[in-house]
Amino acid sequence: MTNLVTNAPAVASRPAPAVRKTGKVNPLNGVAHIALFLWALATAGPLIWVLLASFKSNTEIFLGKPFALPEHFSLKTYTDAWTEAHIGQYFINSIIVVAISTAGTMLLGSMAAYVLARYRFPGNRAIYYLFVSGLAFPTFMALAPIFGIVKSLGLLNTFTGLILVYIAYSLSFTVFFLTAFFRTLPHEIDEAALVDGAGHLRRFFQVMMPMAKSGLISITIFNIVGQWNQYLLPVVIMQGAGSDSNWVLTQGIANISVQAGYHAEWSTLFAALTLSIIPMIIVYAIFQRQIQAGLTAGAVK
Amino acid sequence: MRHGKYPFIIGFLVVPLALYLVFVVGAYLQMFQLSFTDWSGFGSFNYVGFDNFAKLWDDPVFWIALRHNVYILIAMPIVTIAIALFFAFLLNVGGKSKGGTTQGVWGSKVYRVVFFFPQLLALAIVAVIFGRVFGSDRSGMLNGLFPDSWSPWLFLADERWALICIAIVLIWQQIGFYVVLFSAGMGSIGQDIYEAAALDGATKVTLFFRITLPLLWDTLQVAWVYLGIAAFDLFALVNIMSVNKGGPNNATQVLSYQIYLNAFQNSQAGYASAIGVVLFFLTLTFAALTLRVTRRDAVA
Numbered sequence: 001m002t003n004l005v006t007n008a009p010a011v012a013s014r015p016a017p018a019v020r021k022t023g024k025v026n027p028l029n030g031v032a033h034i035a036l037f038l039w040a041l042a043t044a045g046p047l048i049w050v051l052l053a054s055f056k057s058n059t060e061i062f063l064g065k066p067f068a069l070p071e072h073f074s075l076k077t078y079t080d081a082w083t084e085a086h087i088g089q090y091f092i093n094s095i096i097v098v099a100i101s102t103a104g105t106m107l108l109g110s111m112a113a114y115v116l117a118r119y120r121f122p123g124n125r126a127i128y129y130l131f132v133s134g135l136a137f138p139t140f141m142a143l144a145p146i147f148g149i150v151k152s153l154g155l156l157n158t159f160t161g162l163i164l165v166y167i168a169y170s171l172s173f174t175v176f177f178l179t180a181f182f183r184t185l186p187h188e189i190d191e192a193a194l195v196d197g198a199g200h201l202r203r204f205f206q207v208m209m210p211m212a213k214s215g216l217i218s219i220t221i222f223n224i225v226g227q228w229n230q231y232l233l234p235v236v237i238m239q240g241a242g243s244d245s246n247w248v249l250t251q252g253i254a255n256i257s258v259q260a261g262y263h264a265e266w267s268t269l270f271a272a273l274t275l276s277i278i279p280m281i282i283v284y285a286i287f288q289r290q291i292q293a294g295l296t297a298g299a300v301k
Numbered sequence: 302m303r304h305g306k307y308p309f310i311i312g313f314l315v316v317p318l319a320l321y322l323v324f325v326v327g328a329y330l331q332m333f334q335l336s337f338t339d340w341s342g343f344g345s346f347n348y349v350g351f352d353n354f355a356k357l358w359d360d361p362v363f364w365i366a367l368r369h370n371v372y373i374l375i376a377m378p379i380v381t382i383a384i385a386l387f388f389a390f391l392l393n394v395g396g397k398s399k400g401g402t403t404q405g406v407w408g409s410k411v412y413r414v415v416f417f418f419p420q421l422l423a424l425a426i427v428a429v430i431f432g433r434v435f436g437s438d439r440s441g442m443l444n445g446l447f448p449d450s451w452s453p454w455l456f457l458a459d460e461r462w463a464l465i466c467i468a469i470v471l472i473w474q475q476i477g478f479y480v481v482l483f484s485a486g487m488g489s490i491g492q493d494i495y496e497a498a499a500l501d502g503a504t505k506v507t508l509f510f511r512i513t514l515p516l517l518w519d520t521l522q523v524a525w526v527y528l529g530i531a532a533f534d535l536f537a538l539v540n541i542m543s544v545n546k547g548g549p550n551n552a553t554q555v556l557s558y559q560i561y562l563n564a565f566q567n568s569q570a571g572y573a574s575a576i577g578v579v580l581f582f583l584t585l586t587f588a589a590l591t592l593r594v595t596r597r598d599a600v601a
Contacts, residue, residue: 066445108317144570145331168324229423250425
């Protein structure tokens with residue numbers, strides 16, 4: 001080995017030669033750990049800071065060190081956030097809207113995608129491209145007309161209006177993804193069901209839907225996360241006097257932040273933030289694998 | 302067998318298609334119509350020809366907003382992709398070798414889980430959190446961490462830094478997603494390719510640039526498009542984080558926010574639609590350019 005000194009770094013950093021001694025540390029490893037650890041810190045740091053600050057008094061937030069433990073734990077900020085700042089209300093609004101709109105998106109999206117993927121009829125391609133072209137344009141482009149259309153239908157400041165708009169703007173991606181998915185499913189089972197005399201409806205609900213389960217789950221998660229996190233559309237549709245009782249979580253938090261800023265009174269805001277982050281952590285802890293798969297699904301396929 | 306085919310097709314398509322036509326296609330078509338009117342957002346309107354577009358041409362704020370969009374559109378994807386590739390590479394092949402296979406560094410699963418989490422948070426909530434992280438007095442996280450002897454940094458209230466702060470927040474939120482995406486891509490590259498290259502004496506750096514990167518090209522292309530979309534839509538960040546509505550002194554002004562401000566604060570919905578029309582053509586250009594630039598010969 002001694003005459004191979006010049007080659008040593010290359011040898012040491014070889015990823016895979018079978019002759020290598022097991023577990024020999026390579027120089028990149030230390031750097032890798034430091035870099036990765038620092039980014040993990042940068043990711044978790046702000047969230048931990050929010051959690052700590054949610055128990056602190058306003059004075060502590062201003063005078064203490066950011067990552068110092070709170071002097072005493074009190075849930076007062078949390079009860080304030082839940083009742084006075086209406087976080088509870090916003091939370092329930094978000095759940096209602098997203099539950100209905102995601103269910104609607106999935107039902108309507110898979111119906112359209114199924115027909116477009118498995119039936120030949122004049123106009124099939126045109127309708128497919130009409131749906132898919134929506135992917136190219138950002139939602140905020142047509143804010144004023146969206147507002148105008150919802151208003152002319154008398155649906156401003158209603159859950160119905162928000163839900164219909166969510167569904168309409170989620171259809172592009174849902175139809176795009178599910179059409180591709182339905183096309184890959186085998187025709188044999190479908191044909192067997194046909195021979196057995198199953199009608200179009202039955203084949204869709206009892207043959208295709210179960211077979212498409214994995215794709216449906218991915219895209220459901222994608223839509224839930226996307227619609228739960230939506231901020232632009234609620235801001236446009238739920239505005240004006242008296243709309244605040246219909247606000248969704250993102251809108252509510254943004255408003256609490258503005259109110260907190262007027263009085264430089266931050267503790268309630270931190271409690272509200274913690275309340276909106278914790279459910280995401282719990283859901284993520286349980287469904288981590290499915291969520292990563294669902295959100296990256298659009299990019300991979 | 303063909304019995305009832307058309308009723309079924311129509312039955313399945315009519316509702317989704319109707320919703321889509323009313324709220325999406327209808328909105329885009331109306332945008333073109335409204336861009337030639339003086340609609341305030343309420344009541345009736347008059348057609349004003351190309352007045353809105355002429356006004357747009359002479360509007361310095363529009364050009365500032367467009368410039369900021371272009372800056373972020375170029376810088377944000379490059380920085381995000383570079384950092385995410387670096388981390389994904391470390392996670393996948395940065396570890397030691399054991400029994401002939403390269404493994405990720407110790408704890409790579411934990412890192413992946415932690416990095417990805419911000420992607421799950423609403424951009425609006427991330428914006429509120431970072432509004433406080435960048436707080437311009439001692440109650441802000443960063444100013445709290447700085448030594449007491451420093452005078453507080455202004456961050457978002459400082460013209461020079463405000464836009465950079467906003468770009469950093471977007472990068473913070475996005476990186477984890479691309480680490481996971483690239484990791485998945487790297488995982489599907491056959492181990493034997495790395496082995497063969499390593500036997501030829503390739504270093505890690507060579508492996509990265511000569512094998513990993515070319516084989517990830519498709520994924521990078523997708524990432525570029527996704528990041529481009531995210532970089533265009535900065536509405537939540539600017540609306541929540543910026544001081545003084547896209548300020549200070551328009552330092553964080555972007556097109557999405559201009560559309561919103563004109564439509565709902567300045568009662569110039571016609572003018573906002575004209576900005577939308579310009580954006581429509583910019584988006585088409587971006588899409589076409591992306592296809593051109595990222596299309597590589599399959600054999601190259």
